[in-house]
Amino acid sequence: MDLSQFAQQTINALSLGSIYALVAIGLGVVFSIARMVNFAHGELLTIAGYTLYGLFGRVPWPVAIAGAIAAASAAAVVMERGVFRRVKSADPVALLIVSFALSLMIQAVLLILMGGTAKSIDYPSWVQASFTLGGVNVAWRDVATCVVTFAVLIALVRFLKQSVVGLALRASAEDRDVARLLGVDPRKVIVAAFAISGALAGLAGIMWFSNSGTVTPSSGFEPLMKGFIAAVLGGLGSLGGAVVAGLGLGILEILLRNVLPDGMLGLSDGLVFVAIIVVLLIRPEGLFGKVGREV
Amino acid sequence: MNAETRGGRHLRTLAGIAILGAVVVIVGLTYGGASATTERVFVLFAINLVAAIGLQTFMGTTGVVSFGHIAFMGIGAYAAALLTTPSVLKKSSIPDAPGFLRDADLSFLPATVLAVLFTCFVGCLVGFAIVRLSGTSATISTYALLVIVGIAIINLPDVTRGNQTFYGIPKETTVGMAILFAVAAIAVARVFQDSRVGLLLRASREDQLSAAGSGVPVRRYRLYAWVLSIAIVAAGGSLYAHYVTAISPASFSLQLTFVVVTMVIIGGRGTSGAFVGALLVTAINEIMRQFNGQISIGSVETEVGSLTPLILGTIVIAIMVRRPGGLLGDREIDDVLAPLGRRLRLRAGKTEQPTAEKG
Amino acid sequence: MDTGANVLAVSGAVVKYGRITALHGIDLVVGKGELVCLLGANGAGKSSLLNAVAGLVPLAEGRIEFSGKDVTGVSCHKRNHAGISLSPEGRRILADLTVRENLRLAAARLPKGDQAGRIGEMFELFPVLERKLDSSGGFLSGGEQQQLAIARALLSDPDLLLLDEPSLGLDPINTGKIFDSLGSLKERGLSILLAEQNVTRALELADRAYVLETGRVSISEDARNLSGEEIERAYLGLATTPGGSF
Numbered sequence: 001m002d003l004s005q006f007a008q009q010t011i012n013a014l015s016l017g018s019i020y021a022l023v024a025i026g027l028g029v030v031f032s033i034a035r036m037v038n039f040a041h042g043e044l045l046t047i048a049g050y051t052l053y054g055l056f057g058r059v060p061w062p063v064a065i066a067g068a069i070a071a072a073s074a075a076a077v078v079m080e081r082g083v084f085r086r087v088k089s090a091d092p093v094a095l096l097i098v099s100f101a102l103s104l105m106i107q108a109v110l111l112i113l114m115g116g117t118a119k120s121i122d123y124p125s126w127v128q129a130s131f132t133l134g135g136v137n138v139a140w141r142d143v144a145t146c147v148v149t150f151a152v153l154i155a156l157v158r159f160l161k162q163s164v165v166g167l168a169l170r171a172s173a174e175d176r177d178v179a180r181l182l183g184v185d186p187r188k189v190i191v192a193a194f195a196i197s198g199a200l201a202g203l204a205g206i207m208w209f210s211n212s213g214t215v216t217p218s219s220g221f222e223p224l225m226k227g228f229i230a231a232v233l234g235g236l237g238s239l240g241g242a243v244v245a246g247l248g249l250g251i252l253e254i255l256l257r258n259v260l261p262d263g264m265l266g267l268s269d270g271l272v273f274v275a276i277i278v279v280l281l282i283r284p285e286g287l288f289g290k291v292g293r294e295v
Numbered sequence: 296m297n298a299e300t301r302g303g304r305h306l307r308t309l310a311g312i313a314i315l316g317a318v319v320v321i322v323g324l325t326y327g328g329a330s331a332t333t334e335r336v337f338v339l340f341a342i343n344l345v346a347a348i349g350l351q352t353f354m355g356t357t358g359v360v361s362f363g364h365i366a367f368m369g370i371g372a373y374a375a376a377l378l379t380t381p382s383v384l385k386k387s388s389i390p391d392a393p394g395f396l397r398d399a400d401l402s403f404l405p406a407t408v409l410a411v412l413f414t415c416f417v418g419c420l421v422g423f424a425i426v427r428l429s430g431t432s433a434t435i436s437t438y439a440l441l442v443i444v445g446i447a448i449i450n451l452p453d454v455t456r457g458n459q460t461f462y463g464i465p466k467e468t469t470v471g472m473a474i475l476f477a478v479a480a481i482a483v484a485r486v487f488q489d490s491r492v493g494l495l496l497r498a499s500r501e502d503q504l505s506a507a508g509s510g511v512p513v514r515r516y517r518l519y520a521w522v523l524s525i526a527i528v529a530a531g532g533s534l535y536a537h538y539v540t541a542i543s544p545a546s547f548s549l550q551l552t553f554v555v556v557t558m559v560i561i562g563g564r565g566t567s568g569a570f571v572g573a574l575l576v577t578a579i580n581e582i583m584r585q586f587n588g589q590i591s592i593g594s595v596e597t598e599v600g601s602l603t604p605l606i607l608g609t610i611v612i613a614i615m616v617r618r619p620g621g622l623l624g625d626r627e628i629d630d631v632l633a634p635l636g637r638r639l640r641l642r643a644g645k646t647e648q649p650t651a652e653k654g
Numbered sequence: 655m656d657t658g659a660n661v662l663a664v665s666g667a668v669v670k671y672g673r674i675t676a677l678h679g680i681d682l683v684v685g686k687g688e689l690v691c692l693l694g695a696n697g698a699g700k701s702s703l704l705n706a707v708a709g710l711v712p713l714a715e716g717r718i719e720f721s722g723k724d725v726t727g728v729s730c731h732k733r734n735h736a737g738i739s740l741s742p743e744g745r746r747i748l749a750d751l752t753v754r755e756n757l758r759l760a761a762a763r764l765p766k767g768d769q770a771g772r773i774g775e776m777f778e779l780f781p782v783l784e785r786k787l788d789s790s791g792g793f794l795s796g797g798e799q800q801q802l803a804i805a806r807a808l809l810s811d812p813d814l815l816l817l818d819e820p821s822l823g824l825d826p827i828n829t830g831k832i833f834d835s836l837g838s839l840k841e842r843g844l845s846i847l848l849a850e851q852n853v854t855r856a857l858e859l860a861d862r863a864y865v866l867e868t869g870r871v872s873i874s875e876d877a878r879n880l881s882g883e884e885i886e887r888a889y890l891g892l893a894t895t896p897g898g899s900f
Binding site: 037083086087088091092093094096097098100101102104105107108109112232266267269270273274276277280281284 | 359360424427428430431432434435436439440442443446447449450550553556557560602603604605607608609611612615616619
Binding site: 161167171174178180183185 | 708710730731735739740742746748749750755758759760762806807810
């Protein structure tokens with residue numbers, strides 16, 4: 001592989017890793033605050049995808065993108081208020097099962113409403129276009145993905161450190177009782193967490209589908225799995241961990257895709273899952289997580 | 296509630312097994328034998344029942360939700376299929392397999408036994424890791440197992456035909472076999488559940504710290520539950536393989552996992568719970584089939600038509616919201632009927648004092 | 655004391671944790687401007703009572719009235735809005751947040767213009783906090799954490815301050831600082847319910863005292879009238895030494 005190909009693949013890896021990181025952070029936010037793993041998170045990406053399918057070409061593309069993010073965020077809030085809130089058992093496994101059931105149900109609804117055939121999303125033409133920089137072919141969508149993710153991360157960190165809502169979220173994540181004592185409404189905090197996770201998922205979905213160009217009812221499964229792996233390995237409560245693990249996973253995937261012969265790709269997936277079991281056994285809080293904040 | 300004597304408890308276990316077993320036998324012989332369609336429904340129910348009871352043996356005693364048991368159903372299915380499929384067929388379908396597998400021509404029951412033993416061996420190895428985890432970590436790890444086994448099956452094409460269908464499995468699963476397996480599963484599961492190990496596990500289900508502190512070897516007992524549950528599920532896999540005669544990795548997927556987990560969650564934590572859950576879910580599946588009229592090949596157990604996951608999902612969520620323990624909770628069929636039996640005996644004039652029991 | 659002047663009135667409070675009953679029907683009042691102390695051995699129920707008043711744990715039976723209003727069913731954060739603040743047992747500083755962030759969050763409900771002023775008042779009371787504004791809560795010493803916990807509770811301008819064992823684990827100097835600040839708070843007219851094991855210093859400040867034994871009020875007295883024996887009884891036979899917890 002020559003230098004330009006290497007650069008090409010690096011950009012691919014970073015772009016893919018950014019998406020995984022966004023999904024991982026979304027899962028992490030809900031986990032830190034609501035103490036649950038939301039298996040239906042992948043469907044939020046799918047909903048964003050179908051929203052794009054419906055809006056692109058009909059409205060200016062910034063509106064479509066905003067709409068997709070809003071739709072995913074709203075869907076997440078509906079999940080929380082409609083379903084998760086009603087599960088009285090605080091047992092996280094019960095919530096996991098409910099989210100799993102919800103995931104399959106949403107896929108079924110999408111199948112009924114939209115059909116099983118892949119719907120082609122009409123991204124604006126500049127997304128698929130590429131430019132050449134020093135002999136390297138760079139796709140705009142990869143650039144956009146990396147840049148936007150970076151910007152979102154910065155914004156998120158600032159939000160968490162400086163805004164009152166952000167402080168309330170961090171406080172609730174650390175010690176829910178103390179947050180209540182300080183006058184923080186726990187219900188509103190949970191809704192905020194889901195709204196944020198939904199927005200992040202929507203963004204991830206927009207970026208994910210810019211790669212494949214099509215959406216089906218079960219599209220959300222693959223990014224969910226990848227993001228979930230990154231979240232568990234990096235530590236579900238750790239923002240930094242999610243980013244590192246997400247990027248790492250993206251790099252690993254592209255690396256293996258280039259290095260391994262085709263037949264072995266499945267094995268690399270298998271190894272990653274073995275890694276999950278090992279991490280859960282040895283360091284349940286994830287590689288970067290804080291002790292005590294375990295799955 | 297009076298303290299029961301050991302004899303009384305054994306009687307209860309027998310009663311529970313007998314009642315459920317009788318239902319299976321009667322339904323099997325009458326309904327199952329009635330026509331080709333009803334035979335299919337009954338055999339599927341029996342397979343679902345064995346899988347659900349296997350899963351419940353672990354989930355009910357340890358409280359851990361396992362997404363991985365279907366993986367072991369798959370291993371059991373493939374292992375048995377490899378042994379029973381006629382060697383003539385295997386010479387062309389898996390020409391590169393190791394000789395002893397290619398030439399194996401065992402009959403159904405011995406092959407199933409060997410398959411179960413093999414699956415238990417594999418299960419035991421991973422079980423050492425699984426029983427060290429709890430709660431969400433354990434559940435996630437079992438899901439990881441499902442993925443890993445699926446990948447393993449796909450990546451051993453010399454033996455399993457990889458992604459492609461493994462065909463030619465002799466159709467050995469008759470109504471009689473189905474009844475046999477189902478009753479055996481019920482019996483084994485119930486005996487374990489009511490055994491010392493089973494009772495201690497269930498007691499420590501909610502509070503593991505104090506159980507470990509009082510000297511209960513929780514991990515070792517969990518391993519027993521794990522291996523036994525895998526044995527049952529593997530047997531179910533063999534039963535399944537020898538009914539549909541062709542299997543592939545897609546048969547043992549997340550969808551099927553969801554269906555079987557649903558059975559246990561809806562029904563409840565005991566053997567009777569798994570029975571009720573399997574009955575309910577099979578019934579729903581069949582009813583949905585009537586509406587949709589679709590037929591799937593090779594995934595006969597999984598949901599057909601798009602509405603089924605919606606209905607099952609709604610029920611699961613409703614159960615989790617209202618009765619997280621499932622419809623039956625921890626109760627068994629004999630628990631439900633016991634007060635009835637007592638009242639009948641009193642009315643029959645026998646002067647039975649409910650509180651006096653001979654030691 | 656007529657009920658009109660009471661900022662807090664607890665009647666028949668029963669608190670259960672599963673099958674264990676921590677409080678067996680507590681009656682207690684705190685008058686406006688009073689400092690009432692709760693004494694009792696470990697496990698007597700002091701924390702349970704304070705947590706119940708703050709709204710962290712629900713009452714199985716009984717009533718809690720705050721400034722004449724029934725708050726028994728009101729959720730914890732709303733009680734904070736209404737004017738009840740708790741500095742919990744063990745301080746429970748948010749270790750991930752800096753001192754500045756802890757204070758900002760606590761002051762968040764105040765009108766924007768008042769926040770800086772109120773935080774400034776806290777700096778007067780606890781000057782060390784101003785020096786350590788950007789330290790993470792987890793890096794503060796015990797004494798500093800306690801001061802932060804109290805400052806946090808005060809920032810919302812409560813009518814009733816609940817304190818759960820503020821001197822626990824603190825050396826005499828820091829204990830002194832805490833009690834001095836409580837003294838000046840009392841002088842400003844704040845109503846305080848203080849659970850303490852440091853009997854001597856608590857009684858110095860208190861108007862009245864309740865002694866809890868295994869979930870029940872065994873003594874309810876003016877602080878001046880409490881005899882040495884009664885105090886000893888409060889600790890089930892263990893003696894206290896002057897100036898420190900036993």
